[in-house]
Amino acid sequence: MDESQLITGIQQGDRKAFQILVETYQRMVVNTCLAIVHNKADAEDLAQDVFLEIFRTAGNFRGDSKISTWLYRIATNRSLNFIRNNKRKRFFQSIEETFTGGRNRANEISENNGDQPDRNITDQQRSDLLHRAIDRLPEKQRAAFTLNKYEELPYQQIAEIMEISLASVESLIHRAKKNLQEQLLDCYKKKCV
Amino acid sequence: MVSYIKSNKMKHKSIHKELIFYLDNELPNERRIIVEKHLEGCADCRSFLVFIQESMQVIVKEKNPEASPFFFTRLSARLEEKPEYQAQGQWVRLAQPVFFSILLTIGIYGGLQLGSNASSEKMNQATLSSVQLLNDFESEPIESFLLDEL
Numbered sequence: 001m002d003e004s005q006l007i008t009g010i011q012q013g014d015r016k017a018f019q020i021l022v023e024t025y026q027r028m029v030v031n032t033c034l035a036i037v038h039n040k041a042d043a044e045d046l047a048q049d050v051f052l053e054i055f056r057t058a059g060n061f062r063g064d065s066k067i068s069t070w071l072y073r074i075a076t077n078r079s080l081n082f083i084r085n086n087k088r089k090r091f092f093q094s095i096e097e098t099f100t101g102g103r104n105r106a107n108e109i110s111e112n113n114g115d116q117p118d119r120n121i122t123d124q125q126r127s128d129l130l131h132r133a134i135d136r137l138p139e140k141q142r143a144a145f146t147l148n149k150y151e152e153l154p155y156q157q158i159a160e161i162m163e164i165s166l167a168s169v170e171s172l173i174h175r176a177k178k179n180l181q182e183q184l185l186d187c188y189k190k191k192c193v
Numbered sequence: 194m195v196s197y198i199k200s201n202k203m204k205h206k207s208i209h210k211e212l213i214f215y216l217d218n219e220l221p222n223e224r225r226i227i228v229e230k231h232l233e234g235c236a237d238c239r240s241f242l243v244f245i246q247e248s249m250q251v252i253v254k255e256k257n258p259e260a261s262p263f264f265f266t267r268l269s270a271r272l273e274e275k276p277e278y279q280a281q282g283q284w285v286r287l288a289q290p291v292f293f294s295i296l297l298t299i300g301i302y303g304g305l306q307l308g309s310n311a312s313s314e315k316m317n318q319a320t321l322s323s324v325q326l327l328n329d330f331e332s333e334p335i336e337s338f339l340l341d342e343l
Contacts, residue, residue: 019265027260034258044261048268055272130251149252181213181245188244 003067010058022051025068028151029075035150036079036142038131046082050074065160072151072161076143083135129192133183141176144169204231208238212245 001009001020009017029050034043053074061070134142143162147153153161155169162169208231214220215228232239 015269022265022268026264027257030260030264031257034255035252040258043258044264048264048271051268052271126248127251127255130248133248149249150256177213177217178210181210184213184245184248185209185241188241 004063007058007061007063007067010055011061018051018055021054021067025071026051028068029071031150032072032075032147033079035146036076037082038135042082043079046078047075049078053078069157069160072147072153072157073163076147076161080139080143125192129184129187133180133187136183137176137179140164141172141179144172145176145180148173205235205238208232208235209241212238212242216242216246216249 001017006017006021010021026047029047030040030043033046033050034040037043037046050071054071061067134146137145140162144158147158147161148155155166155173158173159166159169164172208228211220211224211228215225218225220228232242
C-alpha cells in the first residue's frame with residue numbers, strides 16, 4: 001500500500017489501513033514526542049493522541065506533503081502543548097506544595113526516576129542536565145533542534161514541518177546549539193555532574 | 194605577562210563557543226584547524242570537549258526507544274471510547290457556559306431587585322414613619338440641665 005492508498009483507506013474508515021499506518025510510523029512519532037517531553041509513558045500517550053487525530057482528520061489531508069511531515073507536525077505541536085500545560089500545572093502544584101509541604105512533588109520525582117532503575121547515577125545526571133538544557137530553549141529552537149538531532153531530519157524537511165523558511169531553520173538550530181553550549185559550559189564550570 | 198593571560202583567556206572563550214559546532218563538523222576548514230591546534234595544547238578545552246561529547250551522547254542513547262507491543266491494541270480501545278467521550282465533552286462544553294450565564298443573569302437580576310427595593314422612596318418613607326426619632330434637646334434642654342446643677 002502506498003501513501004495515497006493508505007490515506008484513502010483511512011478516510012473511508014478502514015481499520016486495516018490505519019493499523020498499517022500506525023505500525024509504520026509508531027516508532028517515529030513516539031521518538032519525536034519523547035525528544036520533547038523526556039518521559040516514555042507521556043510520549044506514548046501523546047503518540048496515541050497524534051494517531052487518533054490522524055484517524056479523525058484524515059479527510060482534511062490534501063496530500064501536498066508526505067504523511068511523515070504531517071505526523072511530525074502534529075507530534076511536535078502536541079508535545080509542545082503538553083509541555084506548556086505541564087508548566088501551568090506545575091505552577092499550581094507549587095502553590096499547593098506551599099500548603100502541603102512539598103509531599104506531592106517528592107512523589108512525582110521518585111516516580112520519574114523509577115522509569116529506568118538500572119541506569120547509574122552519572123548517566124541519569126547527564127541525561128537530566130541535557131533535558132534541562134533542551135527544556136530551557138525557546139519553543140521553536142527546541143522543536144528544530146530535536147527534529148534535527150533525534151530524528152536526524154534534514155533542514156529542508158524541518159522547514160516543511162515547521163512551515164518556515166530554510167534560512168530560519170538554520171538560524172534556529174544555530175541559536176539552539178549556542179544556547180545549549182552556554183548552558184553546558186555553565187554546568188561544566190560549576191561541576192554540576 | 195598580563196596581556197598573554199588575557200589573550201589566552203579570550204582564546205579559551207572563543208574556542209569554548211565553537212566546540213559544539215566543531216563536534217558537528219560545522220566549522221569552516223580554517224577555523225577547524227585553529228580549534229584542533231588549540232585543543233592539542235589546552236587540557237581544559239579538551240576536557241570541556243569531552244563533557245559536551247558525553248552530554249550529547251544522551252541523545253544517541255535515547256534515540257529509537259523500543260516500540261510498545263500493545264500500542265495499537267490500546268489505540269484501538271481509545272478509538273472505540275473516544276466518540277462517546279467526545280459527545281459527552283461537547284454536551285458539557287455547551288451546557289457549562291449556558292448554566293453559568295443563567296446563574297450570572299439571576300445574580301445580577303437579584304442584585305438589582307435588592308438594590309431598587311433598598312433605595313425606593315416608598316421604602317424610605319415606610320422606614321422613616323416606623324422609626325421614632327429621638328430629640329434629646331427637646332425632651333431635656335441642656336440649659337435646664339446646667340441650671341439644675343447650679
